[in-house]
Amino acid sequence: MISQRAAALAPSETLKISARAKELQREGKPVISLSAGEPDFKTPKYICDAAIKAINDGHHGYTPNTGTPELKEAICAKLKRDNGLDYKTNQIIVSNGAKQSVGFAMLAVLNKGDEVIIPAPYWVSYPAMAQLAEAESVTIRTSFENDFKLTPEQLEAAITPKTKLFVLCSPSNPTGSCYTKSELEAIADVLRKHPQILVISDEIYEYITFEGTHNSIAAIAPDLKDRVIVVNGFSKGFAMTGWRLGYLAATPEIVSAVDKLQSQETSAPSTISQKAGEAAYNGDLTEILTMREEFKKRRDFVVDALNAIPGVKCFRPNGAFYAFPDVSSYFGKKTPSGQTISGSTDLIMYLLDEAQIATVPGDAFGEPNGIRLSYATSMANLEEAMKRLKKALEVLI
Numbered sequence: 063m064i065s066q067r068a069a070a071l072a073p074s075e076t077l078k079i080s081a082r083a084k085e086l087q088r089e090g091k092p093v094i095s096l097s098a099g100e101p102d103f104k105t106p107k108y109i110c111d112a113a114i115k116a117i118n119d120g121h122h123g124y125t126p127n128t129g130t131p132e133l134k135e136a137i138c139a140k141l142k143r144d145n146g147l148d149y150k151t152n153q154i155i156v157s158n159g160a161k162q163s164v165g166f167a168m169l170a171v172l173n174k175g176d177e178v179i180i181p182a183p184y185w186v187s188y189p190a191m192a193q194l195a196e197a198e199s200v201t202i203r204t205s206f207e208n209d210f211k212l213t214p215e216q217l218e219a220a221i222t223p224k225t226k227l228f229v230l231c232s233p234s235n236p237t238g239s240c241y242t243k244s245e246l247e248a249i250a251d252v253l254r255k256h257p258q259i260l261v262i263s264d265e266i267y268e269y270i271t272f273e274g275t276h277n278s279i280a281a282i283a284p285d286l287k288d289r290v291i292v293v294n295g296f297s298k299g300f301a302m303t304g305w306r307l308g309y310l311a312a313t314p315e316i317v318s319a320v321d322k323l324q325s326q327e328t329s330a331p332s333t334i335s336q337k338a339g340e341a342a343y344n345g346d347l348t349e350i351l352t353m354r355e356e357f358k359k360r361r362d363f364v365v366d367a368l369n370a371i372p373g374v375k376c377f378r379p380n381g382a383f384y385a386f387p388d389v390s391s392y393f394g395k396k397t398p399s400g401q402t403i404s405g406s407t408d409l410i411m412y413l414l415d416e417a418q419i420a421t422v423p424g425d426a427f428g429e430p431n432g433i434r435l436s437y438a439t440s441m442a443n444l445e446e447a448m449k450r451l452k453k454a455l456e457v458l459i
């Protein structure tokens with residue numbers, strides 16, 4: 063009854079964990095979730111007010127499929143202001159979230175059998191989306207020593223005549239790593255030698271960059287700009303995950319192809335959300351900077367607490383709201399009840415059952431030695447979670 067396409071998709075590993083976390087919570091256990099992929103803040107009031115006004119002013123109908131001209135203008139102005147990028151409104155297509163933009167971008171440029179280079183650890187949806195586009199994912203494992211960033215040598219070695227797309231995510235989910243300007247320049251040097259390769263640059267965590275400014279490869283390598291599909295959105299930086307609003311910026315040709323797909327599959331996102339997005343980009347960014355400062359404090363607390371646990375190694379990520387420690391020194395050890403921890407999935411299940419902290423195994427992101435901890439939760443929760451984590455790891459022998 064079910065299509066081969068749907069049947070072949072792997073179920074989300076994180077669902078199993080959140081189901082178990084909810085079960086424990088129902089049993090009255092004080093589970094602390096460090097598995098969230100969304101900010102724990104509320105959307106700033108001026109953005110909510112713009113949405114309420116849109117409702118009251120009667121903005122209740124469909125908008126053009128690529129988004130309202132006003133929002134697209136606000137996006138072009140933002141790309142210029144924040145990234146030094148010049149785009150015209152016919153190079154922008156607004157979507158129901160960056161996830162949709164990445165998915166449609168892949169469907170728009172990939173043919174059956176094309177290869178997509180995806181550095182691991184990766185955001186779980188990239189390989190699944192490549193699979194839906196009938197392309198082959200070529201995942202490349204990066205190293206803890208290099209803060210889980212792909213080196214130009216690794217990229218070069220992975221390229222074949224079939225390579226069509228390279229997916230770059232900076233700041234990264236799940237590691238929080240950010241590529242520096244010189245690292246992107248070195249990546250661009252490799253891409254210059256292979257003109258058939260397009261790039262999806264997923265910049266959804268742009269506004270959660272702690273030190274220095276965010277770097278977009280489209281700006282670092284202007285000669286490659288037409289080969290880059292910049293994906294961004296409002297979910298993370300403005301705490302707007304539920305508003306479902308994102309976009310991509312690319313050549314008019316790619317935007318037209320995505321426009322066709324989107325017009326048949328979803329149409330434009332909610333008119334109300336688009337009005338909210340316009341207010342977000344045209345408004346004052348003070349509030350999002352306050353959220354960023356809070357994330358930075360939490361990052362420092364969590365990374366220091368992790369590194370103080372014997373056997374845990376964690377680099378200090380420069381963005382997003384995740385820490386991705388290497389916990390492999392615990393693999394092969396036994397729990398007090400005699401079970402062997404054979405890998406990151408076993409470890410996070412043990413942490414959930416014994417310490418009541420929910421995290422995500424690196425296995426889910428293609429990096430078996432790590433686990434992902436989200437610090438999108440209160441400092442009080444983080445303090446308690448780190449105490450519990452230390453205690454639970456200490457008893458493994």
Ligand SMILES: Cc1ncc(COP(=O)(O)O)c(C=O)c1O
Pocket residue numbers: 099158159160161162185231234235264266294295296297303306307308
């Ligand atoms: C790397 C990355 N890209 C894209 C998305 C999707 O964001 P949106 O809410 O805009 O669909 C997420 C959300 O978790 C993400 O982590």
